[in-house]
Amino acid sequence: MxxxxxxxxxxxxxxxxxxxxxxxxxxxxxxxxxxxxxxxxxxxxxxxxxxxxxxxxxxxxxxxxxxxxxxxxxxxxxxxxxxxxxIRQHARVLSAGFESDIVHDLREYPATIPLSRYYDAIDATEIVAGGQDTVAGHTVIDSIEAITRLSSEEFYRLYGQSTNRALVFTSVTRGESPLVAMRVVTPTPNAVVLHGISEDDLWEHAPDLARIDGFSLAVTTLDLPDLLDGLGELP
CATH class of the missing domain: 1.10.260.40 (lambda repressor-like DNA-binding domains)
Incomplete structure (x- = not known):
């Protein structure tokens, strides 16, 4: 069975x-x-x-x-x-070929939504505006586990079906590692969210890297279970 x-x-x-x-x-x-x-x-x-x-x-x-x-x-x-x-979050992560200690959730939306609505759902503050103002999916990633355990090919699979999405990195202290990793992975997502830090904690070069690569950069300190619940309420 x-x-x-x-x-x-x-x-x-x-x-x-x-x-x-x-x-x-x-x-x-x-x-x-x-x-x-x-x-x-x-x-x-x-x-x-x-x-x-x-x-x-x-x-x-x-x-x-x-x-x-x-x-x-x-x-x-x-x-x-x-x-x-x-249970559905777990099923989506497994179907994408990831362990749930690396990827907390991966989902595609039936239609694009404004990035502002996405940020409202997770109480995020945008630091840098990107070239796109919508997303059609998200991936919530443990930054340390992903960077230390995933190959470049596996890292690309974090995009799911489309790069028109937000990548949320948890286990962040200042944001150096995920943003440096983004520089060697192409193409870039529409948005990157650093979870667990405020704007004051952000690595000083993070905004410049986001501007160079053209993605929206945001931060949120919402507890992870609440963040996942907020994402679950999106269409």
Whole structure:
């Protein structure tokens, strides 16, 4: 029987928690990635919120495989009840041939949207205006994992079906690495968003590189789960 995206994601989450040196912290990471509160998860598991809190903090012995499986299925059930956004993100990333620790989301839109609308959805501030003012898709990328693990050919596949898109780089400190990487990958996207930094934190040469290559450059400090939710509300 074929393994669907839900099962593949369940296996990934359960494996990470079970093999982690700090299972409670890994459980907490996935719970927050799914934007599920301790109370909501506890209600779904029919336990008190203190049980979830104790496991996440390490006050209780590491959760067994049975409890981990219940937690994973609960997170996926809650996601499906909300429309299945996280499961679909995982499926899109896998279908593009990437690991989900490198690419958080990759999506094509049915029609182009104004870049201003895209920035509003992720609370981004444009630093440099580019040559195009629309996007037709996005890719959300862990900058460190992508730069250290992807070949130039694989890096190009981050564009998905079109370069008429925004590339969002997470795990950014100042922006040097992703913007230097953009210089050796052609063609360039319509927009590059640096996640986790403000304009004051931005590498001083970043605006000049964006102007040279003609793409819009923006920054956002929105939490990653909220950013993914904002992108999920786009058409």
């Amino acid at each position: 074929a393994r669907g995206p839900r099962r593949e994601l369940a296996e990934r989450i359960a494996g990470e928690i079970t093999l982690s040196d700090d299972p409670g912290a890994t459980l907490r990471k996935w719970r927050t990635d799914f934007d599920v509160s301790q109370t909501e998860l506890a209600d779904h598991l029919d336990v008190s919120p203190s049980v979830v809190s104790d496991y996440e903090s390490g006050r209780r012995q590491s959760p067994g495989i049975g409890f981990v499986d219940r937690v994973v299925q609960a997170l996926l059930d809650i996601d499906e009840r909300r429309g299945g956004g996280r």
